[in-house]
């Protein structure tokens with residue numbers, strides 16, 4: 001029998017986990033990723049000699065498969081524990097209650113062990129999936145992919161997944177029930193360190209929801225003190241189409257005001273908009289699969305807005321697709 005071929009759209013943790021599991025079962029996998037980096041919202045933005053984790057800040061591991069994966073990534077030296085002091089509104093903790101893990105030297109490194117050896121087409125966005133006579137055809141922004149595929153796995157945020165899979169049957173119309181919320185992130189460095197009472201500040205109301213000192217994370221290069229600030233969902237919604245420089249200035253001002261700290265002039269200041277940051281209303285299923293057409297969708301939005309949920313969703317989709325195309329599932333990663 002010819003090797004089963006699968007196209008995976010998206011190289012975030014869900015897509016890479018799905019691709020890895022499929023490849024371990026001897027499928028021939030091609031991953032298409034629109035951006036130039038791996039990890040998606042597990043993102044790291046480089047700036048000079050420093051890098052910001054402007055998306056996911058840390059991961060927790062509760063399920064056995066993800067605990068195993070974090071151990072593997074730890075052995076590979078790309079995951080380290082992070083125990084910051086935390087101030088949430090007016091309550092203080094010397095360290096997180098649960099174990100927090102971070103990628104090293106940046107959050108995006110966390111997906112590296114998954115991507116090793118995979119065929120990943122970077123900088124190639126998928127615009128359309130077509131069911132042809134000989135299988136799935138993939139229309140990318142640089143033309144039609146030269147091969148057809150026996151199955152497709154779509155691992156992108158819900159609105160984009162709906163655009164790709166919505167035309168292919170009723171199963172995928174459920175994606176329209178998922179609601180995703182935006183988040184503006186500001187990235188700032190100070191030449192002279194600032195002290196805001198803790199390495200992590202959290203707020204339950206107001207413009208900011210989170211501020212973390214990236215420099216306090218383990219495995220970071222020595223350099224100016226770097227902070228990532230996340231705006232709350234209501235604030236991000238209200239300023240969704242605002243200019244990014246203006247957003248960066250507003251969030252920095254809010255950081256000084258909310259912490260009661262006079263801040264020095266920043267040596268770097270920028271903002272990034274995550275249009276589809278978190279699933280406010282998740283699907284409530286681990287993934288979506290249409291066995292008849294050998295297509296599926298996965299991502300955090302299926303379960304919950306967490307890295308571990310995205311991992312679990314990608315893994316579940318791989319195993320569902322494997323049974324659809326008649327391949328045995330591999331054992332748990334060792």
Ligand SMILES: Cc1cc2nc3c(=O)[nH]c(=O)nc-3n(C[C@H](O)[C@H](O)[C@H](O)COP(=O)(O)OP(=O)(O)OC[C@H]3O[C@@H](n4cnc5c(N)ncnc54)[C@H](O)[C@@H]3O)c2cc1C
Nearest residue numbers: 010012013014034040041056057058126277299300306307
């Ligand atoms: C600001 C912020 C803070 C967060 N903080 C945390 C946290 O502290 N802890 C935690 O556990 N989780 C956190 N999360 C959530 C976490 O980042 C996500 O749950 C997880 O990374 C989602 O992974 P994913 O693979 O499902 O999707 P994504 O990471 O979004 O991956 C999708 C990938 O698909 C690509 N793509 C999209 N469309 C196409 C296309 N048409 N063709 C090809 N490629 C495409 C994208 O470029 C991207 O790389 C945070 C998220 C944000 C935004």
